[in-house]
Amino acid sequence: MHTYRAILTKRDIRTFADKAIPDDVLRKILNAGRMSGSSRNSQPWHFVVVRDRARLKTLSGFGRFAQHVATAAAAVCVVLDSPRAAFDGGRCAQNIMLAAWNFGIGSCPASMHRHDEARAFLGAPDTHAVITVISLGYPHPKGRGAVERTALRILAGRGRRPLASLVSWELYGAGSPGI
């Protein structure tokens, strides 16, 4: 898939088919995360991959809107060396999700509101942080299910704001002729 097209068409998917992700594809997805840039190339992440159904269910309990984790084919838990590496973690997570989408695999982040319990459950050191878990799975052939409809109800809005409302030139609020 063309990169720009992957970026424009990647929507967060929370309803997954009951289909495993082949190991070689999962490996490529994780490698996309590994290749992400980070501040001073510090690479402050470690990926815990959860595929065991019972553990996915438990993991989904650590987030208020993480029901989709329970039904995912796999969850990639981006464990950060410190909460201060959140932006690095975000870059890494986006690369993982875009690479997955390139292979036709849907994904959605899940915030771990009970992040200390999530970290302990994953066996990560208490100096580390598990801010986001990424659900991965092939999109369900019947499309959006109940989990999705619930999630969509809490969203601040659908779609994206117009580009012109998001861009300023040289100074905040300054428009640009013709762009």
Ligand SMILES: Cc1cc2nc3c(=O)[nH]c(=O)nc-3n(C[C@H](O)[C@H](O)[C@H](O)COP(=O)(O)O)c2cc1C
């Ligand atoms: C930092 C972050 C945390 C998120 N946490 C959750 C979450 O806990 N549960 C959930 O269902 N979606 C979560 N999302 C997904 C957002 O709801 C989604 O990106 C947004 O609604 C746009 O979705 P769309 O690309 O499908 O339009 C999160 C997204 C981000 C960037």
